[in-house]
Amino acid sequence: MANIGLSIKNCRLVILEDIVNTKGKLVDNLEVETEFICKEQPDTCYHCDSSLITGVEVIGGYDGILLWECDDCGEMMLRFAEETTEKYLQLAKGLWTNPSDWGYVPRSKFN
Ligand SMILES: [Zn+2]
Numbered sequence: 299m300a301n302i303g304l305s306i307k308n309c310r311l312v313i314l315e316d317i318v319n320t321k322g323k324l325v326d327n328l329e330v331e332t333e334f335i336c337k338e339q340p341d342t343c344y345h346c347d348s349s350l351i352t353g354v355e356v357i358g359g360y361d362g363i364l365l366w367e368c369d370d371c372g373e374m375m376l377r378f379a380e381e382t383t384e385k386y387l388q389l390a391k392g393l394w395t396n397p398s399d400w401g402y403v404p405r406s407k408f409n
Contacts, residue, residue, distance in 0.1 A: 306339055309353035309363060314390040317354065317365070317374070324387035325380050328365070329373065332380045336366055340375060343368035351375075359390035 314320060318327045325332065334344055342349050348370035353363035364386055366375040376383050 345373040346371040359386040
C-alpha cells in the first residue's frame with residue numbers, strides 16, 4: 299500500500315480505461331452520485347452500507363486517492379468536487395490514450 303500520508307485501509311492503482319469509458323466528459327461516465335463527496339475515506343458505502351471501501355488512485359491523474367470504490371457493490375464515490383475530479387481524470391487520459399506518445403509501433407510495421 300502506498301504511503302500517501304492518510305490512514306487508508308485499502309487502495310489500488312488503476313489506469314483510466316479500467317474505470318471509465320473515455321469518450322466525452324469523464325466524470326459523467328463514472329457511475330457516481332456527484333453530490334456525495336468524501337474527502338476522507340468513508341466508513342460505509344452510501345449505497346449498500348458495506349464497510350469495504352477501497353481508495354482508487356488513477357495513474358497519471360492525481361497523485362494519491364482520487365476516488366473511493368465499494369468492494370461489495372462497486373459504487374464509486376468522489377473525493378473531490380466534480381470539476382476537480384474531471385481535471386485529474388483528463389490528465390490521466392492524456393497520458394494513456396495516445397499510443398503515439400509512447401513511440402508505439404504497430405505490429406504490422408515490423409518486418
Ligand atoms: Zn456498496
